[in-house]
Amino acid sequence: MSILRLEGTPSRASLAGLTPRVHFALPSDIDSIVSNFLTGTDKTRYQELLVSLKSASNSDENLINLLESCYTNVNKLDERVHSLVIAILNLNWNSSSDTLASKFQQFLLELVATHTYFTSPALESLLRKFYGFGDEPWPSTKPSVKEELHFSRVHETINQILKIIPMSANVLLQACDICFPFMKRGSRVNQSYVYNLFKICTYRPEMRSKILSLIIKKVISIDVQIPRKLLEALDDDEEEMETDAKMDDTETVFTMDDVSRSAASRITSVVDTNMQQQLAQTLDLLMEQIFVFIKEFCSRDADENEIIHHQSIFMDFLDIFEHQLLNVHGSHHVQFCMFYLCTLRPILPELFLTALWSKVTRMGENAVVRQTAAHYIASVVSRGRFVSVNATRSILQQMSKWCHAYVEAQQDATICDVKMHGIFYSVCQGLFYIVAFRHADLVATEKGLKWVQSLGLAKLVTSRLNPLKPCLPAVAQNFATVTRTYQIAYCFTVLEKNSRSQLPTVSLSGQQTVTNLNCFFPFDPYLLNRSAVFVNDQYREYEPLEQPGDERSDSENEETFGTPPKESLPKCMSPGSFTHLVSPTKLSRSLDKFSYGSSPGFKAY
Amino acid sequence: MEIEEQMSATSKGEACSWVHCVKELYLQPHYFNQVQKGVGDAMNATINKYQGDLAGVVRQHKNVKLLSVDGTITDEESYIKLQVEADFEVFRPFVGCKLKGVVNKVSANNVSCLVHELFNVSCPNAMGSDDWVGYNAVLGQEITCQVTKVDLTGRIPYIRASIVKLHQTENGNHKHFNEEEEVEEINLQEEEEEPVETPKKKKKKDKSGERAKEKKKKKHDSEDEVSTTPKKKRKSKREDVSSESEVIEIPEIDILKALKRKRKSGDLPDSPIPKSKKRKLHMNEAGDKFYYDDDGGPIFV
Numbered sequence: 001m002s003i004l005r006l007e008g009t010p011s012r013a014s015l016a017g018l019t020p021r022v023h024f025a026l027p028s029d030i031d032s033i034v035s036n037f038l039t040g041t042d043k044t045r046y047q048e049l050l051v052s053l054k055s056a057s058n059s060d061e062n063l064i065n066l067l068e069s070c071y072t073n074v075n076k077l078d079e080r081v082h083s084l085v086i087a088i089l090n091l092n093w094n095s096s097s098d099t100l101a102s103k104f105q106q107f108l109l110e111l112v113a114t115h116t117y118f119t120s121p122a123l124e125s126l127l128r129k130f131y132g133f134g135d136e137p138w139p140s141t142k143p144s145v146k147e148e149l150h151f152s153r154v155h156e157t158i159n160q161i162l163k164i165i166p167m168s169a170n171v172l173l174q175a176c177d178i179c180f181p182f183m184k185r186g187s188r189v190n191q192s193y194v195y196n197l198f199k200i201c202t203y204r205p206e207m208r209s210k211i212l213s214l215i216i217k218k219v220i221s222i223d224v225q226i227p228r229k230l231l232e233a234l235d236d237d238e239e240e241m242e243t244d245a246k247m248d249d250t251e252t253v254f255t256m257d258d259v260s261r262s263a264a265s266r267i268t269s270v271v272d273t274n275m276q277q278q279l280a281q282t283l284d285l286l287m288e289q290i291f292v293f294i295k296e297f298c299s300r301d302a303d304e305n306e307i308i309h310h311q312s313i314f315m316d317f318l319d320i321f322e323h324q325l326l327n328v329h330g331s332h333h334v335q336f337c338m339f340y341l342c343t344l345r346p347i348l349p350e351l352f353l354t355a356l357w358s359k360v361t362r363m364g365e366n367a368v369v370r371q372t373a374a375h376y377i378a379s380v381v382s383r384g385r386f387v388s389v390n391a392t393r394s395i396l397q398q399m400s401k402w403c404h405a406y407v408e409a410q411q412d413a414t415i416c417d418v419k420m421h422g423i424f425y426s427v428c429q430g431l432f433y434i435v436a437f438r439h440a441d442l443v444a445t446e447k448g449l450k451w452v453q454s455l456g457l458a459k460l461v462t463s464r465l466n467p468l469k470p471c472l473p474a475v476a477q478n479f480a481t482v483t484r485t486y487q488i489a490y491c492f493t494v495l496e497k498n499s500r501s502q503l504p505t506v507s508l509s510g511q512q513t514v515t516n517l518n519c520f521f522p523f524d525p526y527l528l529n530r531s532a533v534f535v536n537d538q539y540r541e542y543e544p545l546e547q548p549g550d551e552r553s554d555s556e557n558e559e560t561f562g563t564p565p566k567e568s569l570p571k572c573m574s575p576g577s578f579t580h581l582v583s584p585t586k587l588s589r590s591l592d593k594f595s596y597g598s599s600p601g602f603k604a605y
Numbered sequence: 606m607e608i609e610e611q612m613s614a615t616s617k618g619e620a621c622s623w624v625h626c627v628k629e630l631y632l633q634p635h636y637f638n639q640v641q642k643g644v645g646d647a648m649n650a651t652i653n654k655y656q657g658d659l660a661g662v663v664r665q666h667k668n669v670k671l672l673s674v675d676g677t678i679t680d681e682e683s684y685i686k687l688q689v690e691a692d693f694e695v696f697r698p699f700v701g702c703k704l705k706g707v708v709n710k711v712s713a714n715n716v717s718c719l720v721h722e723l724f725n726v727s728c729p730n731a732m733g734s735d736d737w738v739g740y741n742a743v744l745g746q747e748i749t750c751q752v753t754k755v756d757l758t759g760r761i762p763y764i765r766a767s768i769v770k771l772h773q774t775e776n777g778n779h780k781h782f783n784e785e786e787e788v789e790e791i792n793l794q795e796e797e798e799e800p801v802e803t804p805k806k807k808k809k810k811d812k813s814g815e816r817a818k819e820k821k822k823k824k825h826d827s828e829d830e831v832s833t834t835p836k837k838k839r840k841s842k843r844e845d846v847s848s849e850s851e852v853i854e855i856p857e858i859d860i861l862k863a864l865k866r867k868r869k870s871g872d873l874p875d876s877p878i879p880k881s882k883k884r885k886l887h888m889n890e891a892g893d894k895f896y897y898d899d900d901g902g903p904i905f906v
Contacts, residue, residue, distance in 0.1 A: 072713050075714055113709075114727045115763070117759045164717065166722070170760070
């Protein structure tokens with residue numbers, strides 16, 4: 001690469017105007033250069049041409065003349081002068097004048113029509129134009145006017161190529177994958193590229209599902225790299241900075257925690273954190289683009305077609321979900337695209353839940369996938385405001401029916417072994433989670449209470465398989481509170497017994513049993529700021545059970561609290577991050593201290 | 606060996622021919638439970654790709670038959686090899702054969718056309734003559750050309766030819782180039798479907814059917830409906846549409862997509878003569894010929 005070539009430099013005109021430069025006018029007799037090169041009579045002019053093409057200081061008129069002569073001599077530009085063609089393809093033809101752009105487009109179309117083997121390099125060079133220019137991410141979801149003009153020219157060219165060469169569709173898809181910017185390259189590059197890929201979907205709807213699956217694949221690979229703790233820590237830091245400004249008197253009390261946290265962050269290298277913060281920003285922008293695409297796609301047309309749009313894009317996403325997302329461990333935010341889709345139309349969450357439940361109950365399916373699907377059901381029903389009470393009831397019915405059937409089929413089970421009965425325990429935990437979360441809705445009416453009693457939760461809890469044991473303690477405790485309050489089941493004896501039995505058990509096959517369920521709550525609070533607007537209004541936060549006795553303990557004298565009880569579940573926290581140290585400032589703000597009533601005997605909990 | 610015999614049979618000038626032969630397919634592990642789908646997907650994957658053993662690009666296949674109940678696994682390979690017998694329509698242009706295509710791009714020294722609505726053939730003005738036939742070519746015109754160079758090894762086949770004859774269609778009308786856009790569906794391995802009825806009517810039917818079924822669904826909350834409501838309706842229509850279809854397993858939503866695309870994306874051909882029906886030609890008192898279109902109005906030819 002010549003050192004003269006600079007990408008993203010200010011326009012040629014301004015550069016040329018800056019200093020008096022000597023540059024050679026580009027030759028316009030391409031045919032003689034090429035034929036001389038091929039016959040071997042004069043190779044130097046060809047090579048000079050190659051060098052001067054790479055320089056950034058070619059004026060528009062030069063380029064226009066060059067492109068004209070290339071256009072008339074396209075037949076000569078075959079694979080033997082491959083490097084010349086590539087050099088011309090990589091020219092920076094984005095100029096404020098339309099002439100250069102249209103000349104280039106004309107030449108390019110002629111080139112690919114005549115020599116179809118140049119289609120792939122041509123498409124790749126066009127896709128690289130989607131990286132845009134500039135450093136800062138766009139403040140809105142759309143590019144600036146200048147960039148938009150440039151992108152629209154590129155899109156027009158791509159569309160024309162696809163029309164002329166029908167077989168180039170597959171080549172385009174491959175090129176999209178090849179040219180996708182590396183995730184650490186910068187958030188704006190990624191944002192710009194994904195924006196343009198979605199633009200392709202609008203004029204080439206048949207490529208939509210493949211492009212979507214490519215984008216989601218890339219977003220997943222970013223999402224799994226960012227640990228949730230980092231994002232929570234970032235959130236905490238921000239909030240702490242806010243509250244510290246407000247509550248100065250309590251600051252001294254909490255310095256211990258601050259010091260320990262900052263010490264911890266000093267230990268992990270600063271570079272890592274910065275890189276992950278940048279990745280988080282990239283992820284945020286990409287999720288925003290996805291949400292905006294879904295929204296615009298669904299609201300494109302009049303109402304009569306809306307259902308078709310919704311369903312077709314939902315089926316695309318469901319397909320991607322089943323093939324990619326269900327198999328991924330540790331993704332935190334990508335699944336919210338399904339969440340957002342479900343908010344659009346009431347039938348979609350039902351379809352989603354049906355698909356998930358069929359995955360759980362399908363016998364031939366991979367066990368891990370079945371468990372993950374059960375976790376998804378639990379999370380969606382609990383966290384989504386769009387899931388109606390009827391839908392909740394129906395899925396709870398199905399789940400409890402399945403669980404009871406399972407228990408009956410396993411009459412001889414004596415120990416709680418997660419490996420053998422993993423799916424059962426996941427479904428049970430899901431059941432408990434949903435009941436703990438949505439108890440208010442479910443028992444709102446007298447009939448509701450009777451219905452919940454009819455689920456037979458007491459029988460499940462006291463069965464030999466002991467589903468409460470592998471559950472996450474926070475979930476088990478909350479479930480126990482709720483059921484005790486409504487007198488559906490009495491779980492505390494079981495919980496007590498479970499906490500007492502600490503001995504490791506060995507199953508018949510001689511292997512040590514696993515007694516902790518690998519928990520995964522897919523729809524834990526969404527931590528990315530920019531894209532959270534799409535999700536937040538349909539997201540249900542955890543509402544703890546309020547007791548008449550609680551008001552008494554919610555008073556201002558916080559000295560009685562001392563150390564926060566282990567099983568408290570403050571508002572923005574997820575049960576999955578149960579081990580996270582509860583910040584006392586948060587605790588004082590969130591009065592969701594877990595307690596279950598005025599009965600004196602259980603105050604120890 | 607069989608291929609070569611048949612190649613000589615086609616050397617009388619046909620580039621596109623049906624070949625009956627045995628092909629070896631690889632069945633990946635995730636298809637072990639769904640062998641038919643696996644075979645179908647593997648066969649569909651051969652479409653529009655150059656197949657070395659067939660020495661050409663496969664356009665369609667039919668009559669797929671498994672030769673034996675067993676497959677073979679060799680060494681540490683994870684897939685099962687199956688022997689399959691089928692008819693393939695193979696496009697095998699060779700130097701000297703004649704191809705018939707439709708012009709899709711005209712420029713200074715070059716005419717590009719589409720053969721079988723899929724393959725690009727470029728016809729340059731090789732001799733550099735001033736009264737080259739191609740200077741009279743018009744977009745959408747039918748053209749016969751003779752192949753001078755073929756290279757099928759790249760992702761997109763490269764075919765160069767010289768123009769033999771420019772055709773004139775009836776009434777001086779050329780096939781509108783916009784209609785070529787619909788053929789892009791073929792590339793992405795979707796089935797070639799003729800809409801059985803006009804798109805508008807179909808959509809209305811679907812909508813009312815869907816509404817009724819949505820209501821039902823809300824009442825029942827039945828769990829065994831994994832398929833969405835539109836799927837049921839479309840399944841019956843699917844059987845009608847089977848042409849010599851190369852697709853065995855069809856994702857159900859495709860008709861919906863195709864309908865929506867055709868109607869809303871503006872890619873409908875602008876041709877004055879609606880393609881989907883065989884329209885009867887009428888004549889009014891003045892002697893003008895016309896067709897009736899969907900709305901009942903006359904379209905003059």
